Each structure stands twice: as C-alpha cells, then as structure tokens.
Amino acid sequence: MIEVDEIAKSFTVRRRSGRLRRSRVHVAAVDGISFTVAAGEFVGYLGPNGAGKSTTIKMLTGILTPSSGRVRVAGLDPSRQRTALARRLGVVFGQRTTLWWDLPLRDSLTLIRHLYRVERSVHRARLAELTELLELGPFLDTPVRQLSLGQRMRGDLAAALVHDPELLVLDEPTIGLDVVSKATVRAFLTRLNTERGTTILLTTHDLGDIERLCRRVMIIDHGRLAYDGSLDALRATVDADRILIVDLARPAPPIEVEGASVVRTDGPRQWLAIPSAVNAAAVVAAVAGRHEVEDISLREPGIEDLITRLYRGGVPAGH
Ligand SMILES: Nc1ncnc2c1ncn2[C@@H]1O[C@H](COP(=O)(O)OP(=O)(O)OP(=O)(O)O)[C@@H](O)[C@H]1O
Numbered sequence: 245m246i247e248v249d250e251i252a253k254s255f256t257v258r259r260r261s262g263r264l265r266r267s268r269v270h271v272a273a274v275d276g277i278s279f280t281v282a283a284g285e286f287v288g289y290l291g292p293n294g295a296g297k298s299t300t301i302k303m304l305t306g307i308l309t310p311s312s313g314r315v316r317v318a319g320l321d322p323s324r325q326r327t328a329l330a331r332r333l334g335v336v337f338g339q340r341t342t343l344w345w346d347l348p349l350r351d352s353l354t355l356i357r358h359l360y361r362v363e364r365s366v367h368r369a370r371l372a373e374l375t376e377l378l379e380l381g382p383f384l385d386t387p388v389r390q391l392s393l394g395q396r397m398r399g400d401l402a403a404a405l406v407h408d409p410e411l412l413v414l415d416e417p418t419i420g421l422d423v424v425s426k427a428t429v430r431a432f433l434t435r436l437n438t439e440r441g442t443t444i445l446l447t448t449h450d451l452g453d454i455e456r457l458c459r460r461v462m463i464i465d466h467g468r469l470a471y472d473g474s475l476d477a478l479r480a481t482v483d484a485d486r487i488l489i490v491d492l493a494r495p496a497p498p499i500e501v502e503g504a505s506v507v508r509t510d511g512p513r514q515w516l517a518i519p520s521a522v523n524a525a526a527v528v529a530a531v532a533g534r535h536e537v538e539d540i541s542l543r544e545p546g547i548e549d550l551i552t553r554l555y556r557g558g559v560p561a562g563h
Contacts, residue, residue: 245411245443246281246304251313252467253299273299275467276313281445283410286437288458289447290551296467297447301415304445305335318410331360334404338416341396342403343388349399350384353406360407367406374402377432394425401432411443412436418450430456451551463551478550485517486524487543493536501530512538 253274261267274296281287291297302308303315306322306329315322318332336342343352357367375381378398383391391399397417404412414433418426434457436442446458454461454475461478463471471478488504491513498506499514503522508515516531518524524542531537 245283245285245318246279246445247314247316248280248300248304249278249314250276251278251300251303251310251315252276253296253303253308253311272467274303274310274464277464277467277469278313279462279469279472281443283443284437284441285460286433286444286458287446288454288461289445289464290449290451290454290461291464291470295464297464298415300464301335301413301445301447305329305333305413331407332410334407334409334412336397336400336404336412336414336417338397338414338419341388341400343396343399345389346387348385348387349380349391349402352388352399353403356403356406362407370406370408371402374405377435378402379428394421394428397421397425397429398432401429405436405442409442411445413445413447415447416449417446418448418453426450426452433457485519488516488518488524488527488531489541489543490514490516490531490535490537491539493538496535499531499535501527501534503527518542 251274252272254270254272256268257271258266259269277296277300289297289300299308303310304317304322306324306326309323317329320329320332322329343349344355347355353371354367357364362370375384378401380395380398380402383395383399386395388396388399401417417433418429421429430453433444433446437444437457444457446453448454459474461471461473461475462469487507490499493512495509495512496514498509499516501516504516504518504527506514507517516527518527528540528542532540
C-alpha cells in the first residue's frame with residue numbers, strides 16, 4: 245500500500261548569525277527513509293518533536309515533493325497524482341479540521357460527497373454506518389463550530405472516510421480528547437482496520453494509542469528511521485530499567501545502594517533505576533534497612549520508558 249525508498253526532504257532556512265548577518269542553512273527534515281506498509285496493516289509512526297513525522301506524512305499525501313527518493317502510495321506517485329490519490333486516501337490532522345465551520349456536520353459530509361463524486365445511495369449507506377459507529381447522531385445537525393473537540397474529531401474521521409478510502413493517515417487524532425472520547429475513537433479505528441481492512445498509518449505522541457492499536461511501530465529520530473518492528477520486539481530490544489519509588493520520612497541526600505542509582509529526587513521522594521539484571525528485592529531490602537521509609541513501590545518499564553531510551557540511545561532499524 246505504501247512504498248518508500250530512500251526519501252529525503254530538506255528545507256532551506258535563514259538563520260541569524262551575529263547581530264545583523266543572516267545565513268542560509270539546510271535542514272534535513274527527512275534524511276533517507278525506506279519502509280513498506282502492506283494492505284491491512286495498522287502502523288504507528290512515532291518520534292520526538294521535530295523528528296520529521298509531519299514531513300513524511302506530507303510527502304505520502306502529496307502535499308510535499310521529496311528532495312530525493314521514491315514514494316508510491318496505492319501504486320501512485322503522491323505529488324504527481326494527487327487528485328487520483330485523494331480518492332484512495334483519507335487524512336485526518338488532529339490539530340485542524342477539514343469541516344466547514346459554519347455548516348452543520350451533515351452538510352459538510354454532503355459537500356464532501358460531491359467533491360469525491362460518491363453516488364447518493366452509496367453515500368447514504370456509508371453515512372448511516374459511520375453515524376452509528378462514531379455515534380454522530382446527536383450532533384449531525386449542529387454547526388461544526390458548536391461541536392466539542394471530541395465530537396469534531398469524530399466528524400473529521402467521518403469526513404475522511406465517506407469516500408471509503410483504502411488507506412487512512414492520521415496525525416495526532418486523539419490530541420486533547422478526554423478518556424471517553426479517546427476510547428470511542430480507538431474502538432472505531434480498531435473496527436475499521438479489522439473489519440473493513442482499511443490500512444492505517446497513525447502518527448501520535450500518545451503512547452496509549454500505540455499500545456492499544458498498533459501491532460507495528462516505526463520510530464523516526466533526526467529524520468532517520470531508528471526502529472521498525474513490533475512493539476513486543478521493541479520491549480525485548482530495549483533493556484529498560486525498573487524504577488523504585490521511595491518515600492522517605494524526610495528529604496535526604498540521594499540514596500546510595502548497590503545495584504541501583506537515583507535518577508530523580510523531589511523532597512522526600514526519590515526514584516531509583518534498577519537494571520533488569522539486578523534483583524529488585526535485594527535493593528528494596530537494602531534501602532529499607534538503612535533508611536526510614538514511609539512507602540515504597542516498584543514500577544515496571546512502560547512503553548514510555550522504552551521510547552525515551554530509544555530516543556536517547558537509538559536501536560538499529562530492523563529489530
Ligand atoms: N516548511 C518548513 N521549512 C523549514 N523547516 C521545516 C519546514 N517544515 C519542517 N521543518 C523542519 O523540519 C524538521 C522536521 O519537522 P516535522 O514537522 O516533520 O517534525 P515532526 O516530527 O512532525 O514534529 P512534531 O512532533 O513537533 O510535530 C524540523 O526541524 C522542522 O523545523
């Protein structure tokens with residue numbers, strides 16, 4: 245569905261160099277990335293701020309032309325065949341809306357039907373289905389500007405899907421949503437992927453999205469692919485520390501104990517990192533034996549810790 249071969253995109257920006265002088269600097273936003281996504285996959289695309297995620301998505305959707313390399317989406321060249329690709333592709337940018345602000349949601353969706361020349365009967369059936377799955381019924385006739393963020397996002401998802409595309413590209417679709425709205429969106433995406441077979445590429449900073457939705461993750465850092473593989477393999481590859489959280493009776497200098505090191509302190513609370521090879525029980529016993537401890541808890545490495553490590557250290561792609 246997506247074939248990307250050594251794509252790169254650089255921008256020329258003007259930077260101040262000294263009080264009055266400005267010089268031109270090349271920024272390699274994407275610096276030689278290759279991957280393929282097969283039909284029916286659900287792939288998470290992660291990376292720290294400025295890593296090059298949006299630039300990649302813009303090249304996949306034809307908004308930007310790569311400086312070098314080759315991209316094919318649904319067999320098409322996105323920047324040259326943008327109109328043809330639009331019929332096969334749905335895109336949602338969480339930060340903006342594609343809906344008409346002053347129109348009721350229903351009218352926006354009808355306009356989109358005309359834009360894509362979807363037959364009336366096909367549209368009616370599709371809209372009924374999306375209305376049910378995304379629970380749009382109560383606000384279909386409300387102007388978009390009066391919708392809550394969660395309602396608007398569901399409306400945007402419907403707008404991206406009324407023409408029944410094979411591929412859905414999502415950029416931060418759950419940003420700012422409350423727990424309930426997130427759950428609705430996630431459940432919908434899972435059904436879309438498993439029941440309809442829609443291929444989904446999801447960019448997000450929300451690691452909960454990734455854990456619940458994606459079997460495969462790609463991590464980009466400084467314009468390069470730092471990891472491409474399953475979430476489970478990522479867990480096995482990155483040997484993350486467990487964290488022991490110790491609440492002392494009163495603030496104290498960093499605890500010194502064999503096998504663990506203090507990574508953070510906040511008043512009487514201290515966080516100790518315990519490498520996976522070290523016996524945590526021995527560390528707990530040593531700390532409790534030598535300090536006045538009020539409370540103690542051990543946290544297993546979450547996906548957040550794994551990703552932080554990966555951003556800092558880097559793991560070769562292909563694991
Ligand atoms: N139009 C542009 N002109 C100049 N530089 C740009 C442009 N677009 C992106 N960049 C630069 O390219 C790099 C990658 O940006 P990009 O927006 O792709 O990152 P991102 O991974 O999407 O980040 P975020 O998570 O913050 O959205 C950044 O250094 C950014 O400043």
